[in-house]
Amino acid sequence: MNYTSNIDPIALQGEDREELLGRLQQAQRQLLQSEKMAAIGQLAAGVAHEINNPMGYVFSNINSLATYVNDLLRLIRAYEASGHESSEVTALKREIDVEFLAEDIVSLIAESQDGIDRVKQIIRSLKDLSRIEEADDFQPADLHQCIESTLNVVNNEIKYKATVERRFAEIPLVECLPTQIGQVLMNLFVNAAHAISEQGVIEICTAAVNDGVLIEVKDNGAGISPDFKDRIFEPFFTTKPVGKGTGLGLSISYNIVKNHGGWIKADSELGRGTCFSVWLPARRSGTVDRGAAQAAT
Structure with a gap:
């Protein structure tokens, strides 16, 4: 290379x-x-x-x-x-x-x-x-279908830890690489499950926001310490024990979402849980007011 x-x-x-x-x-x-x-x-x-x-x-x-x-x-x-x-x-x-x-x-x-x-x-x-998928494989995708497909794959990680609650709104199709978006969702779902020590709840919400789609993945798990919040998207940074995580999942997810023209952020309170928000533009072409979209959340 x-x-x-x-x-x-x-x-x-x-x-x-x-x-x-x-x-x-x-x-x-x-x-x-x-x-x-x-x-x-x-x-x-x-x-x-x-x-x-x-x-x-x-x-x-x-x-x-x-x-x-x-x-x-x-x-x-x-x-x-x-x-x-x-x-x-x-x-x-x-x-x-x-x-x-x-x-x-x-x-x-x-x-x-x-x-x-x-x-x-x-x-x-x-x-x-x-x-x-190649870079020119962008195609209109139903993100609700992507969510359900990914939940099927990670069901074994979640079913003993949490109940999944869906709060789906009417959303447009999104031009994306579905496999890569599935990888982002997988990381968020697995992280949410790992954050819950006993039986908890993972809430998945969708909404149409500023010519795009907002996905929120909320858990009522351990939360993220304020000392680590600014580092969670850094490559190789992880709070998990040695051998339990590479620290690459969120970093790769960040780059995937960025390359799609969107953004990802985390809001967390230690001991109360975390909410990851992902916004993706519905269309690749045209101008998108990402600042306005983020402000709307």
Whole structure:
């Protein structure tokens, strides 16, 4: 990977040179991380494809099994109605509790079908989030759909920690890179879940604001110390224990939102929770009064 600059590092002295070298090293680390994320995305897409194949015939088999079981239950009920039941059959019915069996087997099949549908939703969401997009892949996207798709992927991080409350307003489509916006949302949702020590609430709000869309992700978790608030978007800064976070999630999210022409900010109170706000312009072209949009929040 080549890097070009109009600044000659050799001509710089002392602190200026050290600062420039530090910035170049930081940029290189971020680019390497982006390449790593792209590789992980390709791997996730491949895994999703491999899972999708066996899920296809499992789904088909479960549906066929449901039909066969319903037919057998109909046959049993018709036989019972005929009055040709022997004493041995009557005793066996009591022994195996046919009524319970008939109800439970239908319930088990329905739960299995729901589980398969859930896996299929996760596979679709993984494919959406792992799709590699180029700069010219901007397309109109429904951010509510992006939110739901991302929630499907991170459900395991959230379901034991918080209840998700949606406060959705009517919003326009947004010209964006949906995969990148999904990455931003994923970081915000996971961070919200990690901020909650016990059972809490994550509130997701949307609104149409100044020719764009505002998304707010609120949690009632631990909050952010005032000492750290100005540093949360710095690369590699994290308050999590060693091995629990890279400190890149919010930094990458900040750059993604900025490259979309929007902004991201955090309001937090220690011990009471945090609210991350993301504003994205609905259209890439034309002038957008970002200051007015931010002031409206």
